Amino acid sequence: MPGKLKVKIVAGRHLPVMDRASDLTDAFVEVKFGNTTFKTDVYLKSLNPQWNSEWFKFEVDDEDLQDEPLQITVLDHDTYSANDAIGKVYIDIDPLLYSEAATVISGWFPIYDTIHGIRGEINVVVKVDLFNDLNRFRQSSCGVKFFCTTSIPKCYRAVIIHGFVEELVVNEDPEYQWIDRIRTPRASNEARQRLISLMSGELQRKIGLKVLEMRGNAVVGYLQCFDLEGESGLVVRAIGTACTLDKLSSPAAFLPACNSPSKEMKEIPFNEDPNPNTHSSGPSTPLKNQTYSFSPSKSYSRQSSSSDTDLSLTPKTGMGSGSAGKEGGPFKALLRQQTQSALEQREFPFFTLTAFPPGFLVHVGGVVSARSVKLLDRIHNPAFVGIMGNTRSYKLLDWNSFNSDEPETRDAWWAEIRQEIKSHAKALGCHAVVGYSESTSICEEVCILSASGTAAVLNPRFLQDGTVEGCLEQRLEENLPTRCGFCHIPYDELNMPFPAHLTYCYNCRKQKVPDVLFTTIDLPTDATVIGKGCLIQARLCRLKKKAQAEANATAISNLLPFMEYEVHTQLMNKLKLKGMNALFGLRIQITVGENMLMGLASATGVYLAALPTPGGIQIAGKTPNDGSYEQHISHMQKKINDTIAKNKELYEINPPEISEEIIGSPIPEPRQRSRLLRSQSESSDEVTELDLSHGKKDAFVLEIDDTDAMEDVHSLLTDVPPPSGFYSCNTEIMPGINNWTSEIQMFTSVRVIRLSSLNLTNQALNKNFNDLCENLLKSLYFKLRSMIPCCLCHVNFTVSLPEDELIQVTVTAVAITFDKNQALQTTKTHVEKSLQRASTDNEELLQFPLELCSDSLPSHPLPPAKEHLESASSNSGIPAAQRATSVDYSSFADRCSSWIELIKLKAQTIRRGSIKTTVTVEKASPVGDGNFRNRSAPPCANSTVGVVKMTPLSFIPGAKITKYLGIINMFFIRETTSLREEGGVSGFLHAFIAEVFAMVRAHVAALGGNAVVSYIMKQCVFMENPNKNQAQCLINVSGDAVVFVRESDLEVVSTQQPTANCQSSCTEGEVTT
Amino acid sequence: MTSELDIFVGNTTLIDEDMYRLWLDGYLVTNAVALRVRSGILEQMGSTAAVLQSDTMDRYRTFHMLERLLHAPPKLLHQLIFQILPSRQALLIERYYAFDEAFVREVLGKKLSKGTKKDLDDISTITGITLKSCRRQFDNFKRVFKVVEEMRGSLVDNIQQHFLLSDQLARDYAAIVFFANNRFETGKKKLQYLSFGDFAFSAELMIQNWTLGAVDSQMDDMHMDLDKEFLQDLKELKLLVADKDLLDLHKSLVCTALWGKLGVFSEMKANFKNLSRGLVNVATKLTHNKDVRDLFRRAVLPKSVFSVCPLPRWLPTPGPLGPLHGHPPWLPPAPLS
Secondary structure, three states: OEEEEEEEEEEEEOOOOOEOOOOEOOEEEEEEEOOEEEEOOOEOOOOOOEOOOOOEEEEEEHHHHHHOOEEEEEEEOOOOOOOEEEEEEEEOOHHHHOOOOOOOEEEEEEEEEOOOEEEEEEEEEEEEEEOOOOOOOOOOOOOOEEOOOOOOOOOEEEEEEEEEEEEEEEEOOHHHOHHHHOOOHHHHHHHHHHHHHHHHHHHHHHHHHHHHHOOOOEEEEEEEEEEEOHHHOEEEEEEEEEEEEEEOOOHHHHHHHOOOHHHHHHHOOOOOOOOOOOHHHOOOOHHHHHOOOOOOOOOOOOOOOOHHHHHHHOOOOOOOOOOOHHHHHHHHHHHHHHHHHHHHOOOOOEOOOOOOOOOOEEEEEEEEEEEEEEEOOOOOOOOOOOHHHOOOHHHHHHHHHHOOOOOOHHHHHHHHHHHHHHHHHHHOOOOEEEEEEEEEEEEOOEEEEEEEEEEEEEOHHHHOOOOOOOOHHHHHHHHOOOOOHHHOOOOOHHHOOOOOOEEEOOOOOOOEEEOOEEOOOOOOOOOOEEEEEEEEEEEEEEEOOOOOHHHHHHHHHHHHHHHHHHHHHHHHHHHHHOOOOEEEEEEEEEEEOOOEEEEEEEEEEEEEOOOOOOOOEEEEEOOOOOHHHHHHHHHHHHHHHHHHHHHHHHOOOOOOOOOHHHHOOOOOOOOOOOOOEEEEEOOOOOOEOOOOOOOOOOOEEEEEOOHHHHHHHHHHHHOOOOOOOEEEOOOOOOOOOOOEEEEEEEEEEEEEEEOOHHHOOHHHHHHHHHHHHHHHHHHHHHHOHHHOOEEEEEEEEEEEOOOOOEEEEEEEEEEEEEOOOOOOOOHHHHHHHHHHHHHOOOHHHHHHHHOOOHHHOOOOOOHHHHHHHHHHHHHOOOOHHHHHHHHHHHHHHHHHHHHHHHHHHOOOOOOOOHHHHHHHHHHHHHHHHHHHHHHOOOHHHOOOOOOOEEOOOOOOOOEEEEEEEEEEEEEEEEEEOOOOOOOHHHHHHHHHHHHHHHHHHHHHHHOOOOEEEEEEEEEEEEEEEHHHOEEEEEEEEEEEEEEEEEHHHHHHHHHHOOOOHHHHHHHHHHHHO | OEEEEEEEEEOEOOOOHHHHHHHHOOOOHHHHHHHHHHOOHHHHHOOOHHHHHHHHHHHHHHHHHHHHHHOOHHHHHHOOOOEOOHHHHHHHHHHHHOOOHHHHHHHOOOOOOHHHHHOHHHHHHHHOOOHHHHHHHHHHHHHHHHHHHOOOOOHHHHHHHHHOOOHHHHHHHHHHHHHHHHOOOOOOHHHOOOOHHHHHHHHHHHHHHHEHHHHOOOOOOOOOOEOHHHHHHHHHHHHHHHOHHHHHHHHHHHHHHHOOOOOOHHHHHHOHHHHHHHHHHHHHOOOOHHHHHOHHHHHOOOHHHHOOOOHHHHOOOOOOOHHHOOOOOOOOOOOOO
16 A cells, blocks of 8 residues: 655745855755655755645555655765765655554754765655555554553553564674675765664564564563674664554543643552542452442352452453452462463463553563574575665565565574573463563674563453453552552462562452562552652672683583673672662663673662561671670671661651561461572573572671672672662662652663773773772762752663773663652542642743753744743742742843843844833833734643653653653764764764754654653664774664643643533644644 | 863753853953862862862863854754753853953954954963953954944844844944944043943934934945945034034034933033034044044043043933934034935
C-alpha cells in the first residue's frame, strides 16, 4: 500500500559563511528519500535564505516509509568547483504513520554536520498521505505504536499484555569497509549514521510485524541497542513487550482511574486513605478480599478468593491473582499451572516493563541474570558486498535475512542466554521474568552478553485474549492482591531452590517472605514503604592479564563469578548499612577492557514494611587473641553501628515494633543471603548458587581475615550520604517522597579518568573507581544545589573502558524538586487545593513563568502581558503559601523577558528615551493581556512553545501527558580534527552533548510536542587521539515525544466542565493540534 | 588518577550569577576557585576543592561557548543548542554588555581602533580591571559601534534591536558610540571631575537635537554625525551677545522656561550675560572638526560660571523647551529663523 510523502523547505537561518569573499552563502537544499532527490533553487547571498519551495512529493511504499529516513542536505552552490555541503538533517517520519500520533512535522531543525556540529537551522514541513484509509496498515506494521516507556503509557489502558518481542539486524560497519580508506571522515560518518538509521527503521518494522502477528497494537518498553563490533560488523538489536492498548479517550474518564504517578504516590503511604476510587484503598487482608466481591455470578467456592470472579466471567482465564490465605499451597500450584499454560505458548515469558497495571504482578521471586562470554567472528553475510555504494541498501538487508539458512549467530547467542534466564526463573518457582533487559560489553574481539530480570508470578488475566469486559475496572478492585502480596515467596518453602531465611509476612502474617528482596523493577505503587529510599551502588574492578582470543575469553569467564559474588556482597553490606531490606531497579553492569573488568551495580534501597527488619552487621576477627586487634575490631563495630543508626535516622526508617511472638518464630532455615541466581559460561548452563550462610541468626557477619576484607569494610564506611536536602535513587520515583513540584532538570555528566599505570593493583583500582563515582555524585549535588530540596531520580551510571588506562563514567539523571513542607499532606488538603484552584482561574498562570514558553520567540507578543497577569493574579487573593514558590522567581523572569520582548516589538516611533518607553510598557500590557488570555489558556498547547522538557522518567511531575507523538531514536557521530581548538576533549564532548539535546528538542517540537519522557542515552562512545588532535564520539539516544498539560490547568478545566463545556473542549482541541 | 574529561550538560543550561560575574571580570579558573573557597561555599555544601575546581571549569567552558552567541544577542534568543530561561538570557546579555565606569571614562571619545586596543594594558593597570575584562568591554564597544555605524534611524533603537540591551544600557551605548564617532575629548584634566553619566546625558541631548536625524525624522540618515549645517548656522548666534535687545529677549525666554526648574536659578539669572557669552563663544567656533572635538573642554572653560556647579547637573530634563526649539539651554539655542 503506497503513500505519498510531501516535503516543503521553507527557510534557513544562521547559516555559516561559506564564501569568504562576500561573507555570505549561496545555499540550496537537496531533499532525498529512497532513490528520489529533489532540489530547491539556489538562494543567493544570504545567511538566512527563504526558499519557500513547492511541495516535493515522493510516492513510496509504506515499507520504505518505515525504513528510510528523510534526508535533507543543505549545500552551498559553487559555480566553478563542487558544491560544499553545509550539513544534514535526518527526519524519521515514523510518527506520521500512526493514526493518532503527529499529523505533521513542521519546525526548525538544526543542520548537523559530523565534522562541524550544528551549523544553522532549517525550517521544514513534512506530511504523509497514506492511501486507502480503511485498510490502512494491514500489509505492513505501520500502525504499531512504539514506546520507550517501561510501563503502560499514561493515557492508555492495557487490554492484553502479549509478551516478549525481539529482533536483531546485522550489517557490516561502514567504518571498517575498504572504501573507508579512500573516503573522507565526513562521508564515512554519514554512511554510518544513515546505515544505522536504516537498520533501526527496518528493525522497528520487523518488530511491528511480530506484534501484529501476536495481534497486539503496540510495543511498550522498547529498547534498541547497537553493538559496534568493529571488524565483525554492526548489530542493531531490540527487545520490547507487545501489548494491546486502548486509548483512554476523555480526560474526565481517566482522571480518577489513572492518576499521574505523582498523585498516585501521594496516596500510597496512607493506608487509611478515605479515597474511594483507587486500588490502593483495597482491603488489606486477603480474607477480607473474599467478602468484598460484587460480581453477579459469584460463588463462594472453598478454594479461592477473588479468582471466582474470573472463573465466572472469563472461563478461559481461570485463576485470578492472589495471596490465597491458608490454602496457599494447593492454590499456588493451581495458579502456577494456569498461568503457565497462558505463558506456555510463548517462547520467552519475558516482559521489559518495570511498572505494571495494578494486580498484574502477583509474586516476585528475585533477580535472575545470565552472562556469557563470546568471541566475535566475522558475521556471515553472503549477500553483503559494498552496501554503501548501493543505494537500495535496505533491499540487500532483506536478502540478508532471507539467506539465513546458516543459523544467525547472534540470534543463537541471545536465545541461549534467554533460555538460561527462563530456567533460572523456573527454579525460583516463577513462570515469568519482568523488568527484563539485555546488554553487551565489547572489547576487541571479546564480547560479554548479559541479560537480567526479575522472576515473577503474574496474573494471567492480562495475558490472554478475549478477556476484555466492561467491568474490568470493577474486577480490578476485587482481584487486587494485598499490598504485601508481591513480597510473598512464589516458590515452595519445603523445596526451596536455594537456602533462604523465611519469616511470616510482617503485613498480613499469613504468607512467608524472604528477609531481603532484590528486583530489577520499579517499586510497585501499592507497596508499603517505611521511610525514604536511597541509591546504593556496588563498585568493583578486577585486573586481568592482556590476552588474545580464546585465552582472553577464558580469563574473563573465570573472573566473572568472583566479580558477581563480590558485587552482590557489597550490595548486601551496603543495604544492611542503610538499615533497609529490599533493592529495586537493580542493574549490574560488567564492562570488559583490555586489562581489567569493571562491575558497577546500582539500585534503590528501601525498607519494605512486609519484610523483616534487617539485622546489623557484625564484624568478626580471625585472630581473637591479639588485644589491640580486638580493640580495633570493636572500634570498627562501633562505627558501623553508628552508621546504621545514623542512616536509619536520615532515611526516616522507624518501623513499628513487633514482638516475635506475634510473628511466630522464624522458620529454622539456613539464612538466605542471595536471591541472585546467576551463571556465566561460554557454553554450559550451570547455575552457580551462592551460599553465604553463617550460623549467626540476625546479624550479618563480616569476617576480617585479611587486608582485603579490611579494605572492604573501610569502603563501606567511606560512602558519604548526599548533603541534606538531596536524595537520590535509580528508580522512577523516590519511595517516600510524593509532593513533587514541577521543576525538573535532566542532565548528562561524563567523566574520564586516566589511571597512572604504575600502581595498578586491584585495591588501588577499586579506590580510584570508587572515588570517581563518589566525586561525580558530589559534583552533581554541588551543581544542583540551587534546586534543594530535590531528588535525583533515575540515576543511570554507565561505565566504559575506552582504552587501557582510561575509565569513562556517564551519568544521566533528572533532578526534581519537591516541597518539603507539604511532605505529609493528605488527600484532603489536596482536594482543598484543587477547589481553591478552581475558584481562582488566574492561578494556572502562575506556573508559566517557570517555563521558557514563547518568550524566546520574538514573533509572539505575549510576554509583556504576563507581568500584568502576574500582578493581577497575585492580587486576587491566592494564599501566600501557594504563591511563594513560583511568583518570587518568576517576577524577575517576567521583567526581563518583557523588556526583551518589548525591544523587539517597539515601533520606530519611540525616539525620546525613557519617558516614552515606559509609556509603551504600560500601553502594551492591557492590549496584550486580552490576546493572551484568549489565545493560550493552556500554556503548553501552543506548539510553537520554545521549551522542551526532557526526562528519563515516564511522567512529568505536576503535569498530565495527553498524547504520545511517537518514538525518538537518534544516532549521531561527531568527529573533529582540531580538538585543541574546540576546547580539548571536554569542550568537544560538552558541545556535542548539548547539540544532541538540541536536536532531540527540535524534533520533538517539530512533532508538536513539548517534552520527551523515558529519555535514555543508550550509548556514548568516546575515542580520542590527542597526539593527532583528533576525537570521535558516537551517541545514541531515545525517548517518547509527548504533549503534556499542567495538572493545575486540567483541574481547572475539569471542575469547570459543567458550566464551561466549550472551554474544555477547545482546550483539548488545542492540545491535540 | 587524573581527570581527562569532566563535563556536565543540562537540558536547561544553568547559569550561576556569581560565576558569571567572576568570568566576566576576567578571573582565571584558579583565581575564581580561590575566591569561591574563601566565600565559604564548601562548608555550606560539605564539598571538596576538587568539586569546586571541576564546577568552575565546567561553568567557564559553558560561558566560553555562550560567548560566541553573546556577540550577536538575537542569536542567543533563536539558537537551539542551549535551552536557557528568558530571564537568564536577559541576564546573560545585560551582564555581558555591562561595563565599568572607570574603564569607560578612559576610552570615552577615543577612536575604537587597534591603536587604542594596544593601550588596554595601561588602562588595565590604571583602573585595576583585568586585561581580559578590559578587552571584553572594548570589544563590546567596538562591536556595537560597527553594527550601528552605518544604520539609519534612532541610535538607541538600533542598539536595542541588535543587542537586546535594557533601555538604560542601550542609551549608555548610544553615548559611547556617539562619543567615539565624534571623538570628543574627555580625557583632559579639567574634565576629570565629570562622570560617565554626565557625558552620557550630554550625548543624549546632542543626539536628539544636534544630529541630522533630529532635524528631520523622515530623513534617512544617521544619528551619529552632527548636523554640519546646523553647526555653521550657530555662527549667527553672535547676535545674541551683540544685540542688546536680543540678549534681553533671550534672557527672558530662558528665564520663563527654566523658572522653578532650576536649583541655581538666581545665580543663572544673575550671570546670564556671562553665561550666554561663554556659550555663544563656544557655539560660534564649532565649524572645524578639531574644535568640535574640543567642545567639552571649551564648554567648561568659563570658570566663573561652571566652577559654581558642574556643567550638566543643573540642566533641566528636556521637555517643555518650546521657546528654545527643543535645544538645551546650556548650549546655544537654534537660530531663531
